[in-house]
Amino acid sequence: MPLKVKQSITRLKQLPKTPTGIAGLDEITGGGLPNGRPSLVCGAAGSGKTLFSIEFIVRGAIEFGEPGVFMAFEEKAEELTTNVASLGFDLNKLQKDGLIKIDHVHIDRSEIEETGEYDLDGLFIRLGYAIDSIGAKRVVLDTIENLFSGLNNQAILRAELRRLFGWLKEKGVTAIITGERGQGTLTRQGLEEYVSDCVILLDHRVINQISTRLLRVVKYRGTVHGTNEYPFLIDEEGISVLPITSLTLDSDVSNQRVSSGIPALDKMLGGKGFFRGSSILVSGTAGTGKTSIAAYFAHATCMRKERCIYFAFEESPQQIMRNMRSIGVDLKADVDKGLLQMHASRPTLYGLEMHLVDIHKKIKRFKPKAVILDPITNLVTIGSVSEVKAMLIRLIDFLQVENITVLFTALSLNTIVNEQTDEGVSSLVDAWLLVRDIESNGERNRGMYIMKSRGMKHSNQVREFVITDAGLDLVDVYLGPEGVLTGSAREAQELNQVTGQLLRNHALTRKDLEIKRKRTVLEAKIASLQEEFESVQDELNKAYIEEDMRKEIMEKNRKQLTDSRHTKNAGNGKK
């Protein structure tokens, strides 16, 4: 039925791809190089074409189990082996194991005399033999343009090249052809006519004395590919290309909160700290303690047994560790435990893009949960403000996808708070802490403002930020009658309050004493009055008693008198 047939072909076959194994390249090309077809890698001298192709072969053999053949027209096999030994590729062992085959084709013009018609079947046979002997799926011809310098007859040569690429396609091998960049053309000898399924251009540019290696997929038939120039770097593991970061803003976000290391700061941030996977900017003028805040954050991350990487662009790790010890943070212990990695490099060491690639690599290798960049303002020495912003956007994107919390420190150039400061990063980050100098009474103190913190309730108060031997702390500011008081003014105010209290206390005690004294006096008075009262009473009593006694005595006297009268009457006193 025609309808059924239609349905089966709407699921169109996508172009099958061969993964290269080169970090980042497979993402850019959407899977790798086109399978079974030749691709052209061109570039100026020293741009890394041979390295690219040898890595393609070696990784194909080691990681994907696809043996490969490397036809070298320029270097001898031994030279090649020594040259790539520094990358950790042991070509001798791979050859012995039958995983790769390196064939050196030597063309010496002085040896050759061309007489009559010929074709390049010898090359085909050699290649075919090499491919069949190990069952190769990958082939590299580096660099086939040497044939042009060896053989005169251009017509035959070009015809044979065309035949060669057709033959390679028939063999079903994925091939890389390298070519030297020409003036105005992709390759000097115009190989791009024949190899046009995929063309990759490698470039090595020097801008402002900084060199950057760039890769561009010029053409890729049958695939949507990134068309920009991607920086890559060559180091002891081979080539790493900076992959496309997800420019679609649809990464998952976490609701978890992580502490900043300073409890008072966590309290200001809704009580719990920053969101995991968010980006934080700490900015301030020189000497306001940004590195200290960053170190606290690093230490807090390590205390939670999570890994952290600290990228320092201004100070050396030893310097930072020593300085932080003076405020009571021991970063060395974290480094020794393997939870903290510190990497320092001057921004001018390489270009902006290379820094990004380098950061990517280190993060991918160490898999931290938090990353610190201190400071980012130095990066403007190697790029314009917009370039730095672009680089930071890419970095933040990448870290958000990986759910890694990142903290940037940035230097503000003046004490006036800019609304859009620090390379425009302030609009990208989720939380912005500003440490500002508050100058008053002839001294400068630090105040911390939380300018913004997305997604959580945060305090809008300015807190004074103190750095002591015991560490960092945030202190409440005093609102005196003159306004915000910090530093010694605050201390003076505190003292004032304390003395006021003391005085009040003192006053109270004095009043107390007075009352006590009054009381005693009154009590004494009462006592004396009472005594008086008693004495008066006594007197009154005495009077009564006297009266009674008089009465009694008079009675007695009367009685006696009466008695004596009675006894006188009875006798005439002569006995």
Place this chain on the structure above:
Amino acid sequence: MAKSSKTAEKKVYKWELRLYIAGNTPKSVTALVNLKKYCEEHLKDEYKIEVIDLLKQPQLAAGDQILAVPTLVRKVPVPIRKIIGDLSNEEKVLVGLNIRPVKK
């Protein structure tokens, strides 16, 4: 030089030539024919021609660094010289092999 007979004695040839071909293509046949002709003419009895078919022995291509076919390699006398093509240009072949043409 004594003519080589079917004896155990190994003859030392002044000229050792090797012709690499890839199957019996017209070019290869032409080259062989031409080669035999030149050798008979100028190198009478002092030569030895070896024909190597790369389709049958592909691994030998790497040893002599053979790219083009047909290729004539002059192994002896040293230095090694290679002539590619069907050898139709006699003068170039003789110059290439450094053969002094026998004046007829």
